[in-house]
Amino acid sequence: MENDDFSESMLISKHLINRLKDMLQNALKEDEKSLEIALVILETYVRDGSTGVKNLINKLIEEEISDKD
Amino acid sequence: MIKINSIEVEGFRAFRDKISLDLDKCLIVFAGDIGSGKTSLLMAIEFALFGTTREIKRKILKKEDLINDFCDTAYVVLLLDNEGKKVRIERLLTRGKRTKTRVVYEKGELFDELANEYLSNLLDISLDEFSKQIAVTHFDLQDLIYGSPASRSVTIDRLLGIDVVERIFRSIQLGNIEKYEREFYDKIRNIKYRLSIVNKELISEEEAKSLVIELDKLREEKERLKKMLEELGKEYEDLKDKEKRYRELKDSETRLLSIIDHYKQMLKNMGQMDVSYVIYERIRHGLIKALEELFLEKDKDEIANYVLDKGKIGIFLKLCKKKIDIIDNEREKLVKEINELAAEKEYKFRRIRDLERELGRLSLLSEEFESYNERLNELIDKYGDEDDLRRKINELNIEIEKEKARMAEVKCILMLQKRILEQQNNAEVSCPVCGCSNVLKDDIRKLYESYIGKYSVSFEENIEELQRERDKLEEVLREIKLLKEKVVMGSEAKVRFEKLEQSYSDLSNELRELEENIEMLEGKIEKITILLRNINKLVTRAESIQKVEDIRDKVSEYEKKLDRIRGELLSLGFDGKYYRNIYEKYMETKSNIDTIRMKIEMLEEKLSEYRESMFLKKELEKELNSLVLKHTKIIDFKRRLTNIRNIFRFLQIELRKKMLERINRSMNEIFRKIYIFDDYDAIELRLKTTESAPYRRSLYEIYAHRKRDDNWVLVSNRMSDGQKIIVALCLVVALSKLYNHNIGFLILDEPVPNVDNNTRSIVYNVLSKELNIGQIIMATQHIEGFKDIGEGRVFIFRKKEDSIAVEED
Numbered sequence: 001m002e003n004d005d006f007s008e009s010m011l012i013s014k015h016l017i018n019r020l021k022d023m024l025q026n027a028l029k030e031d032e033k034s035l036e037i038a039l040v041i042l043e044t045y046v047r048d049g050s051t052g053v054k055n056l057i058n059k060l061i062e063e064e065i066s067d068k069d
Numbered sequence: 070m071i072k073i074n075s076i077e078v079e080g081f082r083a084f085r086d087k088i089s090l091d092l093d094k095c096l097i098v099f100a101g102d103i104g105s106g107k108t109s110l111l112m113a114i115e116f117a118l119f120g121t122t123r124e125i126k127r128k129i130l131k132k133e134d135l136i137n138d139f140c141d142t143a144y145v146v147l148l149l150d151n152e153g154k155k156v157r158i159e160r161l162l163t164r165g166k167r168t169k170t171r172v173v174y175e176k177g178e179l180f181d182e183l184a185n186e187y188l189s190n191l192l193d194i195s196l197d198e199f200s201k202q203i204a205v206t207h208f209d210l211q212d213l214i215y216g217s218p219a220s221r222s223v224t225i226d227r228l229l230g231i232d233v234v235e236r237i238f239r240s241i242q243l244g245n246i247e248k249y250e251r252e253f254y255d256k257i258r259n260i261k262y263r264l265s266i267v268n269k270e271l272i273s274e275e276e277a278k279s280l281v282i283e284l285d286k287l288r289e290e291k292e293r294l295k296k297m298l299e300e301l302g303k304e305y306e307d308l309k310d311k312e313k314r315y316r317e318l319k320d321s322e323t324r325l326l327s328i329i330d331h332y333k334q335m336l337k338n339m340g341q342m343d344v345s346y347v348i349y350e351r352i353r354h355g356l357i358k359a360l361e362e363l364f365l366e367k368d369k370d371e372i373a374n375y376v377l378d379k380g381k382i383g384i385f386l387k388l389c390k391k392k393i394d395i396i397d398n399e400r401e402k403l404v405k406e407i408n409e410l411a412a413e414k415e416y417k418f419r420r421i422r423d424l425e426r427e428l429g430r431l432s433l434l435s436e437e438f439e440s441y442n443e444r445l446n447e448l449i450d451k452y453g454d455e456d457d458l459r460r461k462i463n464e465l466n467i468e469i470e471k472e473k474a475r476m477a478e479v480k481c482i483l484m485l486q487k488r489i490l491e492q493q494n495n496a497e498v499s500c501p502v503c504g505c506s507n508v509l510k511d512d513i514r515k516l517y518e519s520y521i522g523k524y525s526v527s528f529e530e531n532i533e534e535l536q537r538e539r540d541k542l543e544e545v546l547r548e549i550k551l552l553k554e555k556v557v558m559g560s561e562a563k564v565r566f567e568k569l570e571q572s573y574s575d576l577s578n579e580l581r582e583l584e585e586n587i588e589m590l591e592g593k594i595e596k597i598t599i600l601l602r603n604i605n606k607l608v609t610r611a612e613s614i615q616k617v618e619d620i621r622d623k624v625s626e627y628e629k630k631l632d633r634i635r636g637e638l639l640s641l642g643f644d645g646k647y648y649r650n651i652y653e654k655y656m657e658t659k660s661n662i663d664t665i666r667m668k669i670e671m672l673e674e675k676l677s678e679y680r681e682s683m684f685l686k687k688e689l690e691k692e693l694n695s696l697v698l699k700h701t702k703i704i705d706f707k708r709r710l711t712n713i714r715n716i717f718r719f720l721q722i723e724l725r726k727k728m729l730e731r732i733n734r735s736m737n738e739i740f741r742k743i744y745i746f747d748d749y750d751a752i753e754l755r756l757k758t759t760e761s762a763p764y765r766r767s768l769y770e771i772y773a774h775r776k777r778d779d780n781w782v783l784v785s786n787r788m789s790d791g792q793k794i795i796v797a798l799c800l801v802v803a804l805s806k807l808y809n810h811n812i813g814f815l816i817l818d819e820p821v822p823n824v825d826n827n828t829r830s831i832v833y834n835v836l837s838k839e840l841n842i843g844q845i846i847m848a849t850q851h852i853e854g855f856k857d858i859g860e861g862r863v864f865i866f867r868k869k870e871d872s873i874a875v876e877e878d
Contacts, residue, residue, distance in 0.1 A: 016231060023723060027716050027719060027720070028716060033709065034716075037713060038716060041237065041240075045233075049240075050239070053240035053241060057710070061249060061706065064706050065699040
């Protein structure tokens, strides 16, 4: 990315992101784990776009089915 | 609030040449035909503010596409007015290089990154927000009018800046989770199937326990039998050694008995042998005679002087055999000698035959010699020797020549006389030679002719006579010569005959001697042969006698050995029956152990199979549990993600709902000012929510209030295109006014394409004067609606050959 380009995150309003976070917290206050995932998805989308979210979900699936525990 | 004061472009998109426009009015209109550069100028504003454009962001264009095809650089200068403070933005784009940025503001100037940072803070709006809220394209309006409910909703969300919620919703994809879910499901089904097979083949635990008990019993039995086998083995090994020795001794005994029987049978067959020494003396005598015959005195003495003892008979016989060999060799030599003599005799015999033939020939020659000699003497006696004959022949030759001369002389005279007489013409003439007269010519001729004839005959007869005599003498001379030669040859043959006769006599004597020698040697050989035959017979017999003696000795020796073996057999004390009994017990025990071992192996195998199956079962169960757990986790995770997706949809609906009231208020305010007709007096954006599984869904719908029947109707179904575009414009402007930002201008690209000039004029007036927007920059193909524009500036864009001309109207 060239220095004079704007990052993708700038496509989304900071205000909206904060608003979405508040709403998510409100909607998922009973389900901590889902809230955690939803916030991570939101942050990942803001940072890396939809490809980032896809990768994140794949990673989460791998973690879920790993034999660690 | 930020407004645009002026713009300057050079080498940017459609603008090859530099243009400069003052935009310091509330309403700025770029009017011109298609491709006259209106949109390029709007793009230049976007590029100046953000250093890029939405088309570049969406990868529709590359940055270099902003540069005019006939230029190497694109230069844009935008002068902003921020509440009286001027900000100058300069962007220079060069092919293959980074964009250079310069910002001049009240505190100085900034470049590149710092300049961008300054602008970002100044504008406080992203390019995306700018493209939704400030610079609305006709595409957005078109979407609002003609798009499907879903696409309209997306556009409205985009204009509202909340479309990100839908994008997040869509990015949470469950495809991979469902793939894993299916995989786990299949694996679980497969393992369950395998488990069912394992369970089917698996024996029960009780059966396994009884197998273990049986196995332990068999092992105990095996151990007991092994001990027994060990004891039996020891005894068997001892007896085996004894049995081996017993067998060896028995074999030796049998063999010895057989040999002894054989020799005894031989002795029986040989009968009573004469064992007196006479036979050896006879051999000695015969050998002495034979050796004497051959003049082998030394060998003869050796035999003659040999002292015969009982123990030396074998040696004597060996010596005799040696001497027999010598005699035999000598005899062979004699035979060879005889053969040589016979060959010589044959040669001499042939030679005598040759001599006899030669002598016969020479004898014939000698006989002829006598007759030749007699004839020669007879001829010599009659005619003399060769010299006499030659002399006589010479004399006769001389006489013949004389007679011939005389005959010629007479002939000549007669011929002369005849010619002379013939030359005289007279009929009667006398001979001038002889004086004969009165002779007629014819008479003379006849006379002479008769004389010539008479004399010729006489002479010729004489000559012939002489010649005959001479020829005869010559014949005799030749015969004498021949006879002389033959006599010489005969004489030589006689001498040779005598010589050969002597040789013949000598050879005959030699042949006779040879024959005598041969006869003598043959006699000797015959004598020796007879002697040898006798001696050999005697030696053979003596050897037989000697053999018998040897056999007797051997029999005695073997009998002693046999006694020893029998003694050892007795001392061995081997019991064959007991040995067989032990052997049978040993083998039976071994066989029993093998049977038990096989049974144990079978049971062990069965148990091993059971354990393996159990292990497999446990493994499969473990794997199944793990898979079920994972499957459950995946289902749980899927449920969770589905829930999160639903939550995002919920958030979207909530956000939309919260915006609706404000949008509707602002939109109606604008609508009532712009829409001058009296059929509709209000518009409303509503949200239609559906609860269809698995996710909730909401769609925007725009309604208009129809005055005539006081009813709300769907804009998309009931309004004309012109009405729809006014509604869309109201919506866009209302949305733009919703936001709280520093930008004090609105850019509209062809906002009202399908309305009449009057309406368009009203729309422009309302937008510029009554909505308190600050500054509106508009691009349109329709110039007609700007007649009463008041404080605005209208720029006419025209294409001019290879450049764009912009003039203020």
